[in-house]
Amino acid sequence: MTNKIGQSTPAEKIPVVLGEALRHKLARVILEQDIGPDLPDDEIDRRIEVLDQQSIDLKRDARRNDFTKVESTISTAAGKIGLPVQSPLSNDLGRRAIDLIRAIMDLEGKVLDGEDARAGARPLVAQFSDTSVDQFVSSKSVSLSEFWDKALKLYPSKDMKGNIDAIAKIAIIYFADIPVATIAAEDQENFSPGWRACRKSTGKGMARTASAGTPRLSPRNTPSPNKTRSTRPMRQTRRSCRRSGE
Incomplete structure (x- = not known):
C-alpha cells in the first residue's frame, strides 16, 4: 500500500x-x-x-x-x-x-x-x-461570494440587501469563500449558533429579519450532509463577528 x-x-x-x-x-x-x-x-x-x-x-x-x-x-x-x-x-x-x-x-x-x-x-x-x-x-462551480451576490440582485429592498450583505460577510468568515455545493445542510445548522452569537454586534432585529428572508445556501445538487466533517471553532467565529461589527 x-x-x-x-x-x-x-x-x-x-x-x-x-x-x-x-x-x-x-x-x-x-x-x-x-x-x-x-x-x-x-x-x-x-x-x-x-x-x-x-x-x-x-x-x-x-x-x-x-x-x-x-x-x-x-x-x-x-x-x-x-x-x-x-x-x-x-x-x-x-x-x-x-x-x-x-x-x-x-x-x-x-x-x-x-x-x-x-x-x-x-x-x-x-x-x-x-x-x-x-x-x-x-459552467463553473459557484462560490459562496458569487451566490450571495446573486441573492442581492434578487432582493431589491434596500433593507433586505443590507441584511443579506451582513449575513454574507459573516458566512464567508465562517466557511471561507468555498463552492456552495460543498456546504452541506449540517454545516448550515452548525453556522446558526455562530450567527446568533453575532446578533449583539450586528443587531437583533437585523438577525431576525435576515433569518426570515435569506435564501438557503444549498443549491439543488448539494450533496447530503457528511457527519464526519469538522466545523470551525465557534470561539473564532465570535471573535470574527465582533470585528465585523466594529
Whole structure:
C-alpha cells in the first residue's frame, strides 16, 4: 500500500473536485473532436493503444492505493475552485479519481474511433450534474461570494440587501469563500449558533429579519450532509463577528 497517511476527504467535497476535473478533461476531448486535425488510421490506433495501456496501469496503481499519476490532475482541479487537497490523496478520493480518469480515457478512445464525444459523455456528466454536456463543460462551480451576490440582485429592498450583505460577510468568515455545493445542510445548522452569537454586534432585529428572508445556501445538487466533517471553532467565529461589527 503506497498511501498510508492520507486522511479521509470530506464526502461532500469529492464530487465537486471530481466534477471540476471532468469539466476540464471533457472540454479538451470535445475540442479535439470538433476542431482537431484529421489523423491517419495508424496514428489513431497508436493513441488508442496508449490510452488502453495507461488505463490498465491506473487500475494496477489503484490496487496499491498509489494515486501519483492522477494527483496533479486532481490538485489542479481542486485549486481552481479553492479546495486544495492534501498530498498524497486520500484513498476515497484517489480511488474515485482513478475511476473517473479511466472512464475519460475510455471515452477518449471511443471518440478517436469515431463515436460522438457528447453522446458518450452523458453518463459521466449525469454523475455530477443534470445539465447538458455543453452546459456542464462551459459552467463553473459557484462560490459562496458569487451566490450571495446573486441573492442581492434578487432582493431589491434596500433593507433586505443590507441584511443579506451582513449575513454574507459573516458566512464567508465562517466557511471561507468555498463552492456552495460543498456546504452541506449540517454545516448550515452548525453556522446558526455562530450567527446568533453575532446578533449583539450586528443587531437583533437585523438577525431576525435576515433569518426570515435569506435564501438557503444549498443549491439543488448539494450533496447530503457528511457527519464526519469538522466545523470551525465557534470561539473564532465570535471573535470574527465582533470585528465585523466594529
